[in-house]
Amino acid sequence: MLKIFSALVAGIIFGMGLVLSQMVNPNKVIKFLDITGQWDPSLMFVLGGAVLTTMIAYRFIFSRSKPVFDDDFHLPTLLQIDRQLLIGAVLFGVGWGVIGYCPGPAVASLGFGVEEPLIVVISMLAGMLFYRAMV
Amino acid sequence: MENFTPYLSLAGGVLIGISASILMYLNGRIAGISGIVAGSFNAPSFEEKAWRLAFVVGLVLGGAIFMHFFPITITPRENMSTALLVLGGLVIGVGTAMGSGCTSGHGICGISRFSLRSLVATATFLLSGIITVYVFKQMTGG
Numbered sequence: 001m002l003k004i005f006s007a008l009v010a011g012i013i014f015g016m017g018l019v020l021s022q023m024v025n026p027n028k029v030i031k032f033l034d035i036t037g038q039w040d041p042s043l044m045f046v047l048g049g050a051v052l053t054t055m056i057a058y059r060f061i062f063s064r065s066k067p068v069f070d071d072d073f074h075l076p077t078l079l080q081i082d083r084q085l086l087i088g089a090v091l092f093g094v095g096w097g098v099i100g101y102c103p104g105p106a107v108a109s110l111g112f113g114v115e116e117p118l119i120v121v122i123s124m125l126a127g128m129l130f131y132r133a134m135v
Numbered sequence: 136m137e138n139f140t141p142y143l144s145l146a147g148g149v150l151i152g153i154s155a156s157i158l159m160y161l162n163g164r165i166a167g168i169s170g171i172v173a174g175s176f177n178a179p180s181f182e183e184k185a186w187r188l189a190f191v192v193g194l195v196l197g198g199a200i201f202m203h204f205f206p207i208t209i210t211p212r213e214n215m216s217t218a219l220l221v222l223g224g225l226v227i228g229v230g231t232a233m234g235s236g237c238t239s240g241h242g243i244c245g246i247s248r249f250s251l252r253s254l255v256a257t258a259t260f261l262l263s264g265i266i267t268v269y270v271f272k273q274m275t276g277g
Contacts, residue, residue, distance in 0.1 A: 006161040007186040011193020012200070014154035014166060014239075019201040021147020022140065025209045031138070033261075033268040042144040047242060049148025050155070054247035057156030062248075067163030074163050075248070078235065081255050088234020089241075089256040091226050093263025098271055099215065099223030102238040103231060104168035106224075107191060111199030114209075119217060120224040127228020128173045 003069045015108040021046040024109045026100025026116070033097055155244055162186065167240020168194070169231035214275055234260075 022028045023046060031040035067073060078085075096102050101109075101120045109117035155166035164171075164186075171187050178184035231237045234256055236245065241260075245253020 003162050003182060004185045004189045006157065007164075008189040008193040010154045010158040010161075010166065011190035012197035013150055013157065013193075014190075015194040015197025015199075016201040017147045017150030017152075017154060017197075018194075019147070019198050019207065020150060020205070021144045022207055023147070024198060024202075025207060026215075027210055027212065028138065030268055033264045034272065035265055036269055037272065040138050042138070042140045045141045045144035046148040046151070047238075049145040050151040050243045051148075051246050053149050053152025054155045054243055057152070058159065058247050061156065061160045067159065068161045070163040072163055073159070075165070076235065076245075076250070076252075079252060081252055085234050085252060085256055086259055088230045088232070089259035090263045091230030092234055092237060093230075093260035093265075094267045095223040095225075095227035095230060096238075096260065097264040097267025098226075099220055101223070101227075102168075103172065103227065104194065104237070104239050107168060107172070108194045108198030110195045112202055112209075114211075116212075116215065116220060119220040120227075123221045123224025124169075124228040124231075125172070127225040127230075128169070128232045129176065129228075130225070131229045131232035132173075132176070 006069060014104065017050075018105050018108040021049075023102075024105040024112075026105075029100040029102075029105070030097070151239070151243065152247075155239070155247070158190070159244075165240055165244045166190075167236050167244055169227075169237040170235065170240045173232055230260075 018024050028040060029043065031038060032043040099120060103124060106117045106120040106124065110121060158164050158166045171190050175184055175187035178187060236256060241253040241256040246257060
């Protein structure tokens with residue numbers, strides 16, 4: 001139960017951060033990727049702020065033997081830079097560049113009462129299930 | 136550069152970082168949205184499914200609450216068709232499942248734990264996104 005509650009709290013804070021940083025604004029995201037146009041570098045600061053905060057916190061967190069509500073840290077075990085990783089990242093970048101939403105902001109925008117994120121999230125879920133069915 | 140918002144963006148980034156830190160400190164989990172969502176389909180236990188869904192519900196709630204009190208203007212797009220949104224969403228779904236992550240999992244959590252895989256993935260999707268926006272702009276004459 002505690003694990004579920006802490007995930008809810010983490011989700012709420014994450015969602016607030018996505019709105020405050022305007023990652024939920026696809027126009028701004030596309031302007032960030034548009035380096036040959038009217039480039040808006042703001043999102044570099046989102047990534048920078050998030051990475052810096054997480055990097056410092058992880059240092060302390062990983063010096064513990066385990067998380068508070070679990071027996072182990074669940075970290076990715078894959079280490080290889082393989083074709084799947086690269087093709088997947090290229091595909092994700094294409095989708096991101098065309099519509100201006102990545103998964104987090106699309107989900108966090110579901111409560112805004114606009115149509116775009118809902119279409120994106122449903123299609124994204126379909127894409128995930130499709131890939132799962134293929135492999 | 137008239138819409139450059141470094142301080143708000145930085146503050147938002149710090150909030151995202153705090154969230155990622157809480158999830159690792161308390162639950163030992165990576166705050167990667169595509170991974171959390173995709174993993175909810177075949178979660179091996181009720182608790183596993185529940186925390187993933189709770190995070191997603193929190194994401195929607197946090198976004199909606201913040202938007203309610205500090206609304207930001209998102210100008211509706213005229214050149215964005217439903218077909219394009221569907222196609223984009225599908226490609227993102229396949230790509231993040233295949234590449235095991237998105238902006239949050241690779242870009243924030245992965246880089247923060249010095250994962251070479253995540254660094255390569257992040258550089259790749261950033262570059263791919265930049266090229267896509269450039270090509271798309273040429274195609275649509277924008």
